[in-house]
Amino acid sequence: MEYNFREIEQKWQRYWKENAIYKVENGGNRPKFYVLDMFPYPSGAGLHVGHPLGYIASDIYSRYKRLQGYNVLHPMGFDAYGLPAEQYAIQTGQHPAITTEKNIARYCEQLDKIGFCYDWNREVRTCDADYYKWTQWAFQQMFNHWYCYRANAARPISLLIDIFNEQGNAKVRAAASETPVFTAEEWKSWSEKQQQEILMNYRIAYLADTKVNWCPKLGCVLANDEVSEGLSVRGGYPVEQRVMRQWSLRVSAYAQRLLDGLEQIDWTPSLKETQRNWIGRSEGTEVRFRVKDSEQEFTIFTTRADTMFGVTFMVLAPESELVPQLTTPAQAVDVEAYLERTKKRTERERISDRSVTGVFSGSYAINPFTGEAVPIWISDYVLAGYGTGAIMAVPAHDSRDYAFARHFNLPIVPLIEGCDVSTESYDAKEGIVCNSPKAGVKPYCDLNLNGLTVKEAIAATKVYVESHKMGRVKVNYRLRDAVFSRQRYWGEPFPVYYKDGMPYMIPEECLPLELPKVDKFLPTESGEPPLGHAKRWAWNEQKSSLASVSEIDNKNIFPLELCTMPGFAGSSAYYLRYMDNKNSEALVGKTANDYWQNVDLYIGGTEHATGHLIYSRFWNKFLFDLGLICKDEPFQKLINQGMIQGRSNFVYRVVGTNTFVSYNLKNNYETQPIHVDVNIVSNDVLDIERFRNWLPEYKNAEFILEDGKYVCGWAVEKMSKSMFNVVNPDDIVEKYGADTLRLYEMFLGPLEQSKPWDTNGIDGVHRFLRRLWAMYDNVSNEQPSPEELKVLHKTIKKITFDIEHFSFNTSVSAFMICQNELSQLKCNKRAVLEPLVILLAPFAPHIAEELWHRLGNESTVCDAEFPVCNEDYLVETTVKYPISFNGKVRFTLDLPAGLDKDEIQRLALANELTQKHLDGKTPKKIIVVPGKIVNIVL
């Protein structure tokens, strides 16, 4: 009987769907297991073979867990809001809702062909009002909460108001924007608006003037993770800094918890490291410096408190608010010119041009440790957004300060014994401190660091600074708050209206606030975001309903927010919604959340390391603080599948002709390599007929062949249309079947490694399935032999081990070896072939299902029980122990199995061959590793 994969796959896909085989219920007796894929953005290009890699891996694991008796949640959905759909809308006028719908349908069709075990009943789409209701709701919760460092959790704003009413804000330890200290009396004396402005400094979702990454080309602000090297990640357009009034999320409040949480989760070290870097915790000291001849003081942040005695100048960021205060009239013109110059520079110019620039402010600061006055400079190598925007410069031990000092001829004072700072600074945090204070100079303070190691000196200085009230020990984080407004159309609307310039939340029961239809997707002429085109986009406070923009002058009608939320808003809590996606009362019901807890296994790409995976953890921790969910960390184990690159093929045109020369002959001619569609190339051999029909210009192409074939060159490049190297999974499924595709994607290499897609070799996997298929032709009910059982149980053991370790490439090999060995043994015993089908079911579910039924089973193979390895069958009848004599002679001894160490030694020594090689000598040492190897040392 022939292996007709098309028929088999269609048949079972239909059966699974009609019988709702993969429907998952919340609850039941079986233990739960939650396997999640990072849901895709449905782009117009459809899936290429790279996309399903992670989905196949998670599908295998889900099916495996199900066979082991778990209740497995394995859902899929779509991250449907975003830029490409909107840009397409701008170009074509097609509404993003329509193109998105179309793209999703195409994705579903492609995914279904591969035979995934998703429960589509649980699908979520971020652009569905039923879904984004909860995104809006979460935003409102963030608006109504503040972060308390005493409780180390989010607390309701109402609690904060109570505290302000009773005692002002002096004792509040909150993650907040800069706020002056006030008393309860002052608080009570303020107007509603003034109070609201103060509260805004504390809210977790807050509106503030922030320095943002503005991308003029996209007409939109971007979060830090959406910018790389001064260019937008999407599109690669230049980005500049601009101050704008924007919604932000106080992610920085959670910095320490985001860092600590990494200890409890099972992610790869490199991903954890990336997040640690991004959070960027740095322990240091804040020290106050007084300005000479003035009462004014300012604070700097340093991690090198040990270098206080080597400060030779101070530097302010150009944007620092201290700059106008500390600029002397004599320097005003120079400073003004410098500020003008730096302001004009885009982020990208600043990154590429690292030349030293700066200007003297005219003021001096007094070093509290030496009493010396040092000049205060202004330079753009100091960033306003980090620390205090001001630094103390120690050129001897910081390379940037060193470059600056050299350029402006400022003194350099070395502070480490024996270090050489004549050509470069000594940045290492090691060595013995000297010159602190300098020998022979009358000490200004009673701190002496000389003779201490750098570490000791830092600790001693911290203690000194704190005890003398010169500053305090401070932990800084690089992690910034997330800018949450986007000047775009295709995103979640903010459930916010403005009254007297202050934002108010629309009532919770009015959610969702649905995205209105507009005709144009570009910003309005007044520069407002596209939602400014919407007619009914105002709020009637009294009626709690939408109103027309034209009515805004009326008493109760107020404008609604025109920005929408960024892409990460919808993806931050989608895993919770899958647990309970039909719930209209809550994002996720308590029962459902208590049952599914959190994601046990999450599979997706590394590109989300500093975006989605930070935001999601933040969002989750916030909901956890509110007591709405039971787990602090959303994703227990995370695996990053590698990217699949394209493997491009080239033909070589002889320059100036329409003649193409085969790869190994091309050096005899002057040629030009041209990308050729990989779909008309097989094993690097060009299908000449199809090539001639591919593009009109090649219709009359001539070829110079080698061995009667045209061989193409190849290269690994990004998979993209322009390189003609996109391989569509549908084509592979059509030609080889979904099971072959699934197996081959896994066989390609380790899951976590990036690798090029290379269709060469898929035949091998397909052949395996056909051979396996043939083995089930005449199944007998005879008892299997020990050899057959050994092959089976060896395979069970190997496959189980491999799945647990996500080593799916070696599992495919194990199946091939198993098939090979069983066919050597001419095994056709049901007792062997039936368990084998179950083993195979996670990998190649269609063929497994068909064979399962051919063996006479009524139920689906999905409900079978995963076989367990019986070690008894694996016991060897004879074990081969290789013996090596000091590396010189090596041979193999056949010894019976189950011997202990001493017996092996005794038998090994008594052996004829051993005796011959020993030649009467006594061995120095005999090393026995049971089951492995025997070494005898002469």
Place this chain on the structure above:
RNA sequence: GCCGCGAUGGUGGAAUCGGUAGACACGAAGGACUUAAAAUCCUUUGGCUAUUGCAGCUGUGCGGGUUCAAGUCCCGCUCGCGGUACCA
């Protein structure tokens, strides 16, 4: 610059705790079947020497080291990939 990861045949890759390196697959060569082709099956396939016989030497980016034993551990390099950056 810093951090992380990696380098194994013609190719993708295997080697799970330091224990016979190159599993499995592709490709290639040869053969069987066939009028022929496809399909299928068999043999060979890291390199060098030998091949009328066994076999021997060498070999996991480079140079050292530890060990009876190193692809694997340690030290010093080279190259490649990814992340990140005037973060004080």
